[in-house]
Amino acid sequence: MTAFKNAPDQSYLFPHRHLLSVEELSAETITALLDISDVYADHNRARPSSLTSLRGRTCINLFFESSTRTRTSFELAGKRLGADVINISVGASSIKKGETLIDTATTLNAMHADILVIRHGDAGAVKLLSEKVNCAVINAGDGSHEHPTQALLDALTIRRRVGHLKGLTIALCGDVSHSRVARSNIRLLTAMGASLRVIAPPTLMPNSIGQWGVEAFTDMRRGLAGCDIVMMLRLQKERMQGNFVPSVREYFHFYGLDREKLSHAKPGALIMHPGPMNRGVEIDSDIADDIDLSLIQEQVEMGVAVRMACLDVLCRPNAVSLGEG
Numbered sequence: 001m002t003a004f005k006n007a008p009d010q011s012y013l014f015p016h017r018h019l020l021s022v023e024e025l026s027a028e029t030i031t032a033l034l035d036i037s038d039v040y041a042d043h044n045r046a047r048p049s050s051l052t053s054l055r056g057r058t059c060i061n062l063f064f065e066s067s068t069r070t071r072t073s074f075e076l077a078g079k080r081l082g083a084d085v086i087n088i089s090v091g092a093s094s095i096k097k098g099e100t101l102i103d104t105a106t107t108l109n110a111m112h113a114d115i116l117v118i119r120h121g122d123a124g125a126v127k128l129l130s131e132k133v134n135c136a137v138i139n140a141g142d143g144s145h146e147h148p149t150q151a152l153l154d155a156l157t158i159r160r161r162v163g164h165l166k167g168l169t170i171a172l173c174g175d176v177s178h179s180r181v182a183r184s185n186i187r188l189l190t191a192m193g194a195s196l197r198v199i200a201p202p203t204l205m206p207n208s209i210g211q212w213g214v215e216a217f218t219d220m221r222r223g224l225a226g227c228d229i230v231m232m233l234r235l236q237k238e239r240m241q242g243n244f245v246p247s248v249r250e251y252f253h254f255y256g257l258d259r260e261k262l263s264h265a266k267p268g269a270l271i272m273h274p275g276p277m278n279r280g281v282e283i284d285s286d287i288a289d290d291i292d293l294s295l296i297q298e299q300v301e302m303g304v305a306v307r308m309a310c311l312d313v314l315c316r317p318n319a320v321s322l323g324e325g
């Protein structure tokens with residue numbers, strides 16, 4: 001293996017067989033994953049030759065929903081660790097011919113993959129598949145439920161820039177109702193000691209928000225007051241049945257992040273967006289591209305490091321396989 005300046009902690013045992021949700025991760029586990037990701041982030045910046053720790057392992061990316069960042073970064077992460085990576089595009093697979101979800105999973109299982117990375121439009125579908133296969137499964141987004149690696153990469157991005165997560169006030173703004181990114185981030189950042197706010201129009205605010213342990217606002221300027229970090233969310237039209245916003249223009253007027261609205265947050269507040277961005281809908285290009293304010297490119301960069309860490313720990317013997325889980 002290529003030498004690391006600081007090698008990731010090899011003795012660490014991930015306490016689960018799969019990575020399905022942030023809900024099952026303790027603050028200790030999150031910290032361990034962020035520490036390992038940090039080492040990979042430094043390694044990726046130095047751009048040495050590929051590592052070999054996953055040589056001979058097979059990772060299959062099975063994406064039932066479209067994706068650019070998540071799928072590409074899982075592919076890069078696997079390749080940088082020396083794994084064989086296969087991408088299955090649903091449009092060109094037997095799923096189009098009517099094969100059931102479970103038949104697809106059992107077929108892939110029979111090929112002895114080591115890790116299946118799955119994105120699916122239905123909440124709970126990835127967990128269901130994880131119960132039918134012998135290999136480790138990573139949830140790359142299931143409906144509006146969870147997207148654990150996105151929350152990990154967001155936390156890593158903040159931790160590297162600000163130095164800590166504890167005590168920060170972080171606002172998630174926009175289509176909270178349909179966002180798996182919001183659900184995973186709220187769980188993870190709260191577990192790490194941050195205070196979370198959500199800002200959304202009443203039509204995109206989840207009914208159950210009172211049980212989420214966050215402060216909820218429908219007024220953007222009030223919600224942003226005193227925030228350290230502002231995370232914008234995409235309007236997820238593909239998950240909407242009916243009209244949730246009167247018009248894109250009106251949405252931008254009330255909920256689109258621009259310099260004026262951002263001036264209500266703490267001086268020096270940083271902006272994040274998981275991508276893909278709808279410029280002029282939830283965010284103004286002028287601030288999205290301002291490298292002093294925007295962490296958006298760093299989020300993409302950290303995505304590869306976090307996914308390397310997740311593939312790494314899931315390919316090790318884990319606490320469950322060793323009978324300690």
Ligand code: NCD
Nearest residue numbers: 069070141147234274275276
């Ligand atoms: C997010 C997703 O797919 O949930 N994107 C991503 O993973 N980079 C958010 C979104 O699609 O808006």
